[in-house]
Amino acid sequence: MIAIGLLIIFTFFAGLMFLRKIPALLALPAMAILIALLAELPIPDILNQIIAQGSLKLTSVYVSVFMGAMMGRVLIQTGIAEEIIKRAAEFGGEKPLIVSFGLMAVTIILFTTLQGLGAIITVGSLVLPIMMSLGIPRKLAGTLFILAFATGFIFNPILFTLYRQLLGLSETEALPAQVSTFAFILLGLMLIMVVSYALIAAKRSGEMLLMSAVSKDDLLKRDKNKQVPTLALLTPIVPLVLFFGFNYFGLKLDFIAAFILGSLYGVCTTNWRNAIKTLTSSAIKGIEDGAPAAILMMGIGMLLNALNLPLIKTALEPLILSLPFQSTLFYIAFFGLLSPLALYRGPLNIFGIGIGLFTIMFGTAVLPPLALLAAIMCVVQVQNVCDPTNTHSVWIANFVGVQVEDFTKETLLPMMLVCLVGLVISVLMFL
Known part of the structure; x- marks a missing residue:
């Protein structure tokens, strides 16, 4: 009976999110409360265990989000992001595809650290007009930008901090090196797909017509008062070098510390005299940028606590354990062919309903932890690129018309192919 009730709750809210009647920010806490009521949890316990404790469950994740958003604002306010984009555009001359x-490439690098809709708007407002001014069709320009964003997001801290939570690592434990290795493999698969897609799509588009009245030279005009030193252009990769460098040698460095150091590097290599002012305003605006993701993480924490209630786990565990995940073919088919279920915050979406399924799968040990995490990493790519409920996709679509x-x-079929190939590699590495 509980299993049927859960199915009704999941289906109802998935339908509401699909129809855009309710955002995930509200749907997840509502689901958590209904699941707790289904488990016959008393109202005081719902308020304390589900709402209060659940909202704090992923604290480290959304603090990382805020610190990353702060660094993103440093990149924007100091002009570092704009300078990197303009130098890349100048390097390509007048050849649209180059x-x-x-x-x-620059977008990929930037979104290893940038996050939030504010960053998407800032970078997209620079990158997309340059592409379109050279004749890249509007839909193709938007698609390439989304693909580049999702490729960089493979290494984004919001994901790696969440992966730590799913693996149940303590504060002193470093992230297993295999996770970083698989992330780089996934990066390679995405790069191959992005380049292949761009070449095929450009050929299919035929002659590229001028889509903007603004010339590339006009878009690349520089403010002489905003000269950015070359050394400062390394800022986006500073947190990555610190994080992966420390973890490679078995030492734990939290992304929070890495982002703070990256922000300090950015302000000190641009205009150190205004460092305090820049950091203060970046922190305030970063909290604003990161707020939607933080609220979503609170809802995910509530849902996690609700799905970990004894009655709920007892009802779901037999269903999950009955599936033949020990079969490599089933593993690949389940996560690969069903990866579109990550769309519309569905049952394979780690930022939606799927967080409950994955949490129970980790708890039942139905798969080795790293094999399950690798599957999640593959499915996340499908979600980041293809899900029409993503705020970044909605803004990009509106911008390019x-x-x-x-x-x-x-992008759905190319991304499913990336997911399937990634799962095959995961089988060789972890199963």
């Missing part, structure tokens, strides 16, 4: 590849579902139609 410029696009350069801009995508296409329907957000057009991006899903263009």
